[in-house]
Amino acid sequence: MxxxxxxxxxxxxxxxxxxxxxxxxxxxxxxxxxxxxxxxxxxxxxxxxxxxxxASSKLLHGGIRYLPKGQVWKVRESGREQMIFQRLAPHLVRWRPFLIPTEHGLSLTKGAWALKIAMKIYGLCHFGLKNLLDNPARQPPQGEFFDVEAALDVAPQLSSVDRLSGAQVLFESHMHSSxxxxxxxxxxxxxxxxxxxxxxxxxxxxxxxxxxxxxxxxxxxxxxxxxxxxxxxxxxxxxxxxx
Ligand SMILES: Cc1cc2nc3c(=O)[nH]c(=O)nc-3n(C[C@H](O)[C@H](O)[C@H](O)COP(=O)(O)OP(=O)(O)OC[C@H]3O[C@@H](n4cnc5c(N)ncnc54)[C@H](O)[C@@H]3O)c2cc1C
The missing domain is CATH 3.50.50.60 (FAD/NAD(P)-binding domain)
Incomplete structure (x- = not known):
């Protein structure tokens, strides 16, 4: 028309x-x-x-930023929306890896142990959501924890991080054109x-x-x-x- x-x-x-x-x-x-x-x-x-x-950075984020505030229902809602976009617009949305560096020590925000616990809770918040994707090829890849050597191997820039203890890989949806x-x-x-x-x-x-x-x-x-x-x-x- x-x-x-x-x-x-x-x-x-x-x-x-x-x-x-x-x-x-x-x-x-x-x-x-x-x-x-x-x-x-x-x-x-x-x-x-x-x-x-x-002007967006074009991220369809899964809501990990809501975890530190304890807003688990928002994490789940964001994860669900992410799956819906993967399903509605597979030609525009891709899974992109993000690397979250961690430091030695007991920091709640930067410590490896804290991040590993957070990732477990994040995984639980997404429980069952993969079923929203009928095409198995669209499933998000499994995130993993890199030790220092592996982290520096993929991102040498992390050598500037004080007391680097590793890095968590997190997959988020990204659209190339908003x-x-x-x-x-x-x-x-x-x-x-x-x-x-x-x-x-x-x-x-x-x-x-x-x-x-x-x-x-x-x-x-x-x-x-x-x-x-x-x-x-x-x-x-x-x-x-x-x-
Ligand atoms: C730098 C940056 C990075 C971002 N990164 C992300 C990200 O990674 N992921 C994410 O989810 N969000 C991101 N955001 C946020 C996201 O871009 C916004 O939330 C979203 O684009 C807002 O969309 P909107 O439709 O509400 O507003 P807009 O896109 O601003 O749309 C409003 C429209 O209204 C029109 N309009 C205004 N006045 C009138 C009028 N009087 N008559 C008719 N039309 C009018 C305007 O021309 C405009 O096109 C980012 C934002 C910025 C600035």
Whole structure:
């Protein structure tokens, strides 16, 4: 469907949901809502996925950072999401090894023993999640602990770490292009009926009886102004979000 057809629908249709912002958040909201059968509109003022979503280091992390805070349910949720992305977008997501250096001593954050315990808990948090992947070739490789010699062999730069005692290998999902991931969600939303166009800037909310009923939009290519109406407006404009 061409931009013109999407514009026509945006001008004429009353939607269930209007999403402001075509970064990864807006794209996933539109995708999810369209799959659930809602009529969905999404507008983006620049390139899809061209703002914060293009600046990401593109890691789909398994949530190890939540472990020190004891948020094991978040570790599991992140692990589950990681598997879902591996399944939904195998062409964009790869397992990448990360090396976490450890030091001699009893440090809770840097000690080898502490990290080995953490990895056991991390493994338990992911229990059963591999079953979400139907293709065995997509399963994450097994992480392992390297002694000093093996760690220096793969990463000589670790020689600068004081009291190096080894390194833990952890596999995380990495997408080579967060922009393509964003576009993938938008395209699937479109194939499920969403009306989506970029170079449309939301300028102000439309309100009636204290309720938001959509937004006043400016087409930044033509300067045309029009309204997009929806029962629910979701602002996912990222760091640019204004009340
Ligand atoms: C340096 C860096 C590294 C990161 N690394 C990672 C990582 O490895 N893994 C990870 O998961 N996350 C990472 N993040 C975080 C991740 O990139 C963000 O959480 C995510 O991109 C936010 O997406 P978003 O859709 O909410 O925002 P955005 O991508 O900013 O999307 C918002 C969109 O709204 C549009 N918009 C704004 N105002 C309007 C308007 N008035 N009308 C219409 N459209 C509008 C913008 O043009 C933009 O495209 C990183 C972030 C940074 C900065």
């Amino acid at each position: 061409q931009r013109q057809e999407h514009l026509q629908r945006l001008k004429e249709q009353q939607f269930d949901i209007l999403v402001i912002g075509g970064g990864i958040t807006g794209a996933c909201i539109a995708h999810d809502a369209a799959l659930r059968g809602f009529s969905v509109a999404l507008i983006e003022r620049r390139d899809f996925g061209g703002f914060t979503s293009s 922009e393509r991931m964003t576009l993938g969600f938008l395209k699937t939303a479109v194939s499920n009926g969403a009306a989506i166009a970029n170079y449309l800037e939301a300028e102000q909310y439309l309100t009636a009886q204290g309720r938001i009923e959509g937004v006043a939009v400016r087409d930044t290519l033509t300067d045309e102004q029009f309204s997009v109406r929806a029962r629910l407006t979701i602002n996912s404009a990222g760091p640019a979000t204004q009340a």
